[in-house]
Amino acid sequence: MIFSLDHKVEQSVPVTRAASFSLLAVLVLVTLPLFHVLPFMVLGLVATAVIWRLLLLRTKGCEPGWIILTILVVLACLQIFNHYGTFLGLEAGAATLVSAYSLKLLEMRCRRDGLLVAFLGFFVVVTGLLFSQSIPMMLYLLVCLMVLVSVLVGIFQPRDKTGYKPVVKFGAIMAVQALPLTVILFLLVPRVPPLWVVPLPDNSAKVGLSDSMAPGEFAEVSKSSKLAFRATFHGAVPPPKERYWRAVVMYWFDGRRWSQGNSGDWSLVGVNTDQFVSWYPGNPRWAVPGGEPEFDYDVILEPSGQPFLPVLGPASEAIAGTGLTRDWRLLDREKVDLRKQYRVQSGLDEGYDRVLPDWLRAASLQLPKVGNPRTRKLARELKDVYRDDVSGLVFKILQMFQQEEFYYTLRPPKLDANSVDGFLFDTRRGFCAHYSGALVFLLRAAGIPARVIGGYQGGEVIEKGVLQVRQFDAHAWVEVWQPGYGWERVDPTAAVAPERVEEGLESAVAREGSFLEGAFLSPSRYRGVPLINGLRIHYEQLEYHWQRMVLSYDENAQKGLFQRWFGRKNVIPILIALLGASFVVVMVVFMLMAWKPWRRKLPPAERYYQRFCRRMARKGIKRERGEGPKAYVRRISREKPELSREAVYITSLYIRLAYGQARSEDLNKLKRCC
Amino acid sequence: MSSFASIEFHKRWLGWLNRRIPPSNTVTLSQKSLFILPTKAGFTFLLVAFLIFLAGVNYQNSLSYAVSFFMVSLFQIGLWHTWRNLAGITLVARGADSVHVGQMAGFRISCCCADGLAQQGIMLGWPDHGLVRVDPEGDEATATIHCSVHRRGLFHPERVRVESVYPVGLFKAWSWVDLDQEVLVWPALQDVEKVGSTGISDDGHREVPDGMDDFAGHRSFMPTDSAAQVDWKVLARSEELLVRQFHALAGDDLWLDLETAPGRDTEQKLGWLASQCVLLGQGSLVWGMKLGRQTVALGQGEHHAHKCLDALALYGSDPNGRSSQ
Numbered sequence: 001m002i003f004s005l006d007h008k009v010e011q012s013v014p015v016t017r018a019a020s021f022s023l024l025a026v027l028v029l030v031t032l033p034l035f036h037v038l039p040f041m042v043l044g045l046v047a048t049a050v051i052w053r054l055l056l057l058r059t060k061g062c063e064p065g066w067i068i069l070t071i072l073v074v075l076a077c078l079q080i081f082n083h084y085g086t087f088l089g090l091e092a093g094a095a096t097l098v099s100a101y102s103l104k105l106l107e108m109r110c111r112r113d114g115l116l117v118a119f120l121g122f123f124v125v126v127t128g129l130l131f132s133q134s135i136p137m138m139l140y141l142l143v144c145l146m147v148l149v150s151v152l153v154g155i156f157q158p159r160d161k162t163g164y165k166p167v168v169k170f171g172a173i174m175a176v177q178a179l180p181l182t183v184i185l186f187l188l189v190p191r192v193p194p195l196w197v198v199p200l201p202d203n204s205a206k207v208g209l210s211d212s213m214a215p216g217e218f219a220e221v222s223k224s225s226k227l228a229f230r231a232t233f234h235g236a237v238p239p240p241k242e243r244y245w246r247a248v249v250m251y252w253f254d255g256r257r258w259s260q261g262n263s264g265d266w267s268l269v270g271v272n273t274d275q276f277v278s279w280y281p282g283n284p285r286w287a288v289p290g291g292e293p294e295f296d297y298d299v300i301l302e303p304s305g306q307p308f309l310p311v312l313g314p315a316s317e318a319i320a321g322t323g324l325t326r327d328w329r330l331l332d333r334e335k336v337d338l339r340k341q342y343r344v345q346s347g348l349d350e351g352y353d354r355v356l357p358d359w360l361r362a363a364s365l366q367l368p369k370v371g372n373p374r375t376r377k378l379a380r381e382l383k384d385v386y387r388d389d390v391s392g393l394v395f396k397i398l399q400m401f402q403q404e405e406f407y408y409t410l411r412p413p414k415l416d417a418n419s420v421d422g423f424l425f426d427t428r429r430g431f432c433a434h435y436s437g438a439l440v441f442l443l444r445a446a447g448i449p450a451r452v453i454g455g456y457q458g459g460e461v462i463e464k465g466v467l468q469v470r471q472f473d474a475h476a477w478v479e480v481w482q483p484g485y486g487w488e489r490v491d492p493t494a495a496v497a498p499e500r501v502e503e504g505l506e507s508a509v510a511r512e513g514s515f516l517e518g519a520f521l522s523p524s525r526y527r528g529v530p531l532i533n534g535l536r537i538h539y540e541q542l543e544y545h546w547q548r549m550v551l552s553y554d555e556n557a558q559k560g561l562f563q564r565w566f567g568r569k570n571v572i573p574i575l576i577a578l579l580g581a582s583f584v585v586v587m588v589v590f591m592l593m594a595w596k597p598w599r600r601k602l603p604p605a606e607r608y609y610q611r612f613c614r615r616m617a618r619k620g621i622k623r624e625r626g627e628g629p630k631a632y633v634r635r636i637s638r639e640k641p642e643l644s645r646e647a648v649y650i651t652s653l654y655i656r657l658a659y660g661q662a663r664s665e666d667l668n669k670l671k672r673c674c
Numbered sequence: 675m676s677s678f679a680s681i682e683f684h685k686r687w688l689g690w691l692n693r694r695i696p697p698s699n700t701v702t703l704s705q706k707s708l709f710i711l712p713t714k715a716g717f718t719f720l721l722v723a724f725l726i727f728l729a730g731v732n733y734q735n736s737l738s739y740a741v742s743f744f745m746v747s748l749f750q751i752g753l754w755h756t757w758r759n760l761a762g763i764t765l766v767a768r769g770a771d772s773v774h775v776g777q778m779a780g781f782r783i784s785c786c787c788a789d790g791l792a793q794q795g796i797m798l799g800w801p802d803h804g805l806v807r808v809d810p811e812g813d814e815a816t817a818t819i820h821c822s823v824h825r826r827g828l829f830h831p832e833r834v835r836v837e838s839v840y841p842v843g844l845f846k847a848w849s850w851v852d853l854d855q856e857v858l859v860w861p862a863l864q865d866v867e868k869v870g871s872t873g874i875s876d877d878g879h880r881e882v883p884d885g886m887d888d889f890a891g892h893r894s895f896m897p898t899d900s901a902a903q904v905d906w907k908v909l910a911r912s913e914e915l916l917v918r919q920f921h922a923l924a925g926d927d928l929w930l931d932l933e934t935a936p937g938r939d940t941e942q943k944l945g946w947l948a949s950q951c952v953l954l955g956q957g958s959l960v961w962g963m964k965l966g967r968q969t970v971a972l973g974q975g976e977h978h979a980h981k982c983l984d985a986l987a988l989y990g991s992d993p994n995g996r997s998s999q
Contacts (some may be wrong), residue, residue, distance in 0.1 A: 014682050115843065119722045122745065126726050129737040138737060145744060152842040156795055158809045170841060172756065178747035185743035186736075198732040338734060461731040551736045586750070595705070595761070625698040626854075 015114040018167040019154035030124040040081035049102035092128040146175045201338035203305030212259035218433040224471035225524040229301040245310035248454035249327040251363045269362040276326040278317035293345035313348040351486040364449030372420040379445030390482040398495040408497035410514040435492035436476040449481040471601040605657035608674040676995040697852035699767040716844035752844035758849040762788025767853035775862035795840030860983040861948040868953040928961040957978025
C-alpha cells in the first residue's frame with residue numbers, strides 16, 4: 001500500500017500530441033548542427049521519422065509495423081558501420097544516437113516510449129556540444145533543452161488538450177527556473193580530470209598547419225578565416241613584426257614538398273627521432289634558450305588535429321603534459337583534438353646551437369640529388385663571391401627578392417618539376433612557402449645549413465593583451481645557421497612584401513583582392529567596412545570571454561578562482577561546504593515559492609467567521625469537521641438557544657459574503673459582530 | 675511469520691496515518707499529509723544526467739557539464755512543481771450509490787484546486803482497481819472511483835490514494851486519505867422468477883411461485899433447494915432429481931418473508947428477497963417485507979424497493995455498529 005508506485009495503467013497511456021510534436025521538433029533541431037557529420041542515409045532516416053510522425057499527427061496513415069522497423073534498424077546499422085567502420089567513434093556515436101532517436105520516435109506508442117525518446121534527446125544535445133561549444137551553438141542548444149523540457153510537460157498533459165503553446169510556455173518557465181541552480185552547480189561541483197580515454201572528434205580533415213608543406217596546401221590554409229588560437233598576454237604584447245609563432249620545423253625536401261621528416265629520413269643521418277623530444281618533467285640533453293623570457297602568455301588552442309603547440313620564438317622548457325623538441329618547440333603528447341589551454345614564457349632571443357652536431361648539419365644541408373640546376377648554379381656563384389660571409393650571402397638573396405621583379409601573390413602560376421628553378425627564374429610570383437622554400441634551397445646549395453619554419457605570423461589584438469590568430473595568419477619563414485652565432489631567423493617574405501609581416505595578409509594582397517577569396521560570409525573579409533568590423537570585434541571579444549570564463553573553466557581554473565577568493569590551498573572542502581550551503585538555500589527558496597506562506601491568509605470574511613467559530617467552541621459548541629455553516633447554526637440554536645439570535649445573524653452575513661451576494665456594509669457588520 | 679509482521683506493520687501504518695490525516699469528508703492536502711519520491715523515470719533521468727556528467731569529465735567539455743547540471747536542477751524543480759500540484763487540493767466526499775454484493779461501488783469525490791493554482795493530472799482511486807484522472811485546472815472536478823464490494827452491510831472503503839506525477843513525471847507526490855465514506859451494500863442478486871407474476875388464481879388469491887401451499891409441478895433441482903422439497907419418488911423412478919413446486923396462495927397484499935424465502939442459509943434467503951425487491955420495484959405491485967421482528971410497511975415503486983433493500987442490507991447487524999473491511 002505504501003510503495004505501490006507503478007501501475008500497469010501508466011504504461012499504456014499514449015503519448016499526447018503536444019509531446020509528439022515537441023519530440024519531432026527536438027529531432028529536427030538537434031540534427032541540424034550535426035548535418036555535416038552524419039551520413040546521408042541517417043539524414044534520410046531522420047526525414048522518414050519526421051514525415052511519418054507528422055502524418056500520424058494529422059491522423060493519416062498508420063504506425064509502422066515491426067517489419068518496416070526491423071528493416072530500418074538493419075539499414076541504419078549497416079550504413080553507419082559502412083560509413084565509419086565502427087560504432088564507437090564520436091562521429092559514429094553521434095550517427096548511432098540520432099538513428100536510435102529517430103527509430104524510437106517512429107516506434108513510439110506509449111508514455112514510457114515518449115520518456116525514453118526524450119532522454120535520448122538529452123544525449124543527442126550533448127553530442128552536438130562535443131562538436132562545437134560556440135555562443136550561437138549554446139543558445140541554439142538551450143532552445144533544444146527548453147523544447148525537451150516541454151516534451152516532459154507535454155507527456156503528462158490531459159489527453160483532450162492538444163495545444164502546444166501552454167506546454168512550451170510551461171517548459172520554458174521550468175527551464176528558466178532551473179538556471180540558478182545550474183550556475184551554482186557549474187561553479188561549485190569539483191571538476192575532475194578525465195577518467196578514461198574516449199573517442200575524440202576527428203580533426204584530420206581540418207584546414208591548418210601540418211607537418212609538411214607544399215605550396216598548394218599552404219594556399220588552402222590562407223583561405224580559411226577559422227580561429228587558430230587566442231593568446232592572452234600577462235604584460236607586454238610583442239609588436240606585429242615580432243609575432244612569429246613557431247610550430248613546425250621542416251628539414252626534408254623531396255623536390256616538391258618540405259617536411260618534418262619521419263624516422264626513415266632521420267635514420268639517413270644516423271639518429272633516432274625519439275631523441276628529439278624531452279618530455280616533461282625530464283631535462284633535455286641539449287642546450288636550451290636561456291635568458292629572461294620576455295613574454296608570458298596563455299594560449300587557448302583550437303582543435304587542430306596536430307600535436308604542435310605554437311610558441312612565440314624558441315621555447316625554453318616543457319610544461320606539464322608536453323615535450324620540448326630539439327629545435328625548441330612544444331609538442332603535446334597527443335594530437336590536439338579538443339580545445340587546449342597552456343601557459344608559457346618565452347622570448348625572441350636567438351643564436352642557439354653555436355656548435356652544430358654533424359647529424360643536424362647533414363639534415364640541414366639535405367637536398368635531392370638532382371633537379372633545379374639553375375638554382376644550384378646561382379648558389380655556386382654566390383658561394384664563390386661571398387665565401388664564409390653568410391650574412392652577406394643572405395642579404396644578397398633578400399636584395400634580389402626585393403629589387404628584382406618578385407611579387408607576393410596568393411594566386412601563383414603553376415610550377416613544373418623543377419619548382420625552385422621555375423619560381424626563381426621564370427614565374428617569380430608566390431607567397432611565403434615559395435620564398436622560404438627557395439631561400440633554403442639556395443642556402444643549402446651554397447653549403448649553409450638552413451631549415452624552413454612553419455607557424456603563424458601576426459594576429460589581431462581584439463582587446464588589451466588579447467591576440468587572436470586565425471588560419472590565414474599561417475606563415476613560413478627560414479632559420480639559417482652561422483658558425484659562431486647559431487640559428488638566426490630570416491623571413492624572405494618580409495623582403496618582398498613587408499606589409500605582410502607588419503600589417504598582415506590582408507594588406508599584403510590588398511591590390512590583387514585575393515584576401516579570403518570565396519569566403520563571402522566570413523566577417524574577417526569585411527574588415528574595411530567599419531560597421532561590420534565593429535560588430536565583429538565586439539562579438540569576438542564576447543567569444544573570447546565566453547571561452548576563458550566558461551569553456552576553459554576546468555580543474556585548474558576552478559582551483560585558481562577559489563584559492564583567490566578563500567586563500568586556502570585545498571579548495572575541495574570549501575567547494576563541498578559551499579555546495580551544501582547553496583543547496584539548502586535553493587531548497588528553502590523553492591519551498592517558500594511553492595508553499596507561499598504569505599498567501600495563506602484567508603479572505604477577511606472567512607477570518608471573521610473562523611473567529612466566531614472559535615468563540616462558539618469556547619462556549620462548548622465546537623464546529624465539526626465538514627459541518628456546513630447552516631448545519632452549525634441549527635445545532636447552536638438547538639443546544640444553546642440564548643446564542644441563537646447572534647449566530648443566525650452572523651451566519652447569514654457570512655453566507656452572503658462567501659457566496660457573493662453581499663451588500664457593501666456586510667463586511668463591516670460582520671467585523672463588528674465577531 | 676512474515677505475513678504476520680506485514681499485517682502488524684500495516685496496522686501500525688494505518689494507525690499512524692489516522693493520527694496524521696484523520697478521517698473526514700473534506701480533506702485538504704497539506705505538507706503534513708503529502709509524500710513525495712522520485713519515480714522510475716526520475717531515477718532514469720538522474721542516470722542520464724550522470725552519464726552526461728561523465729561525458730563532460732572525459733571530454734573536458736564545459737557545456738556538457740552544464741547540461742548535466744541543468745538536468746539535476748530540473749529534477750529539483752520537478753520536485754517542487756509536483757509537490758505544488760498536489761498540495762492544497764481539497765477532496766470532498768460526494769457520496770456513493772448503494773450496490774449489490776459483487777458489483778462495483780462508485781464513490782463520487784470532488785477535487786478542488788487551491789487558490790490561484792491550476793492543478794491537474796491528479797489520480798484518484800484504489801490501486802487495485804485502477805486510478806482515475808481528474809483535471810480540475812483551477813476549478814472543481816468530480817470523479818467517480820470504483821471498488822468492488824464483497825459483504826452485505828455498511829461498507830467503509832480503504833483509504834483513497836491521491837497521486838500526481840504532473841508536470842514532468844520525475845516525481846510522484848501522493849497521499850492516502852480517508853474521506854469517511856460509506857456505502858450500504860445490498861445482498862447479492864440472484865436469478866429468480868418474480869413472485870406474483872403468474873397472476874390471480876380462481877379463488878381470488880394470487881398465486882405466489884415457490885410457495886408451499888399448492889402443488890404446481892416439478893422443476894429441476896438447484897443447489898439452493900432444501901432436501902424436503904425433492905420429489906424422492908421421481909428420483910427412485912427415473913433417477914431425475916426434481917423438486918416439487920408449490921404455489922403459495924397470497925392475500926391481497928404481498929408479503930415477502932425471510933422465513934418462507936427459499937435458500938439454504940440466511941444470506942441466500944436475503945439475496946432472494948433482494949432480487950424480488952428489485953423486480954417488484956420495477957412494477958406496480960404493493961408489497962411489504964418481514965425480516966424476523968422487523969417489518970417494512972407496505973409500499974410500491976423503486977423508492978420502496980430501496981427501503982426494503984436497505985433493511986435487507988442491515989439485517990442482523992447492530993444498527994449503530996459499523997462493519998468495515
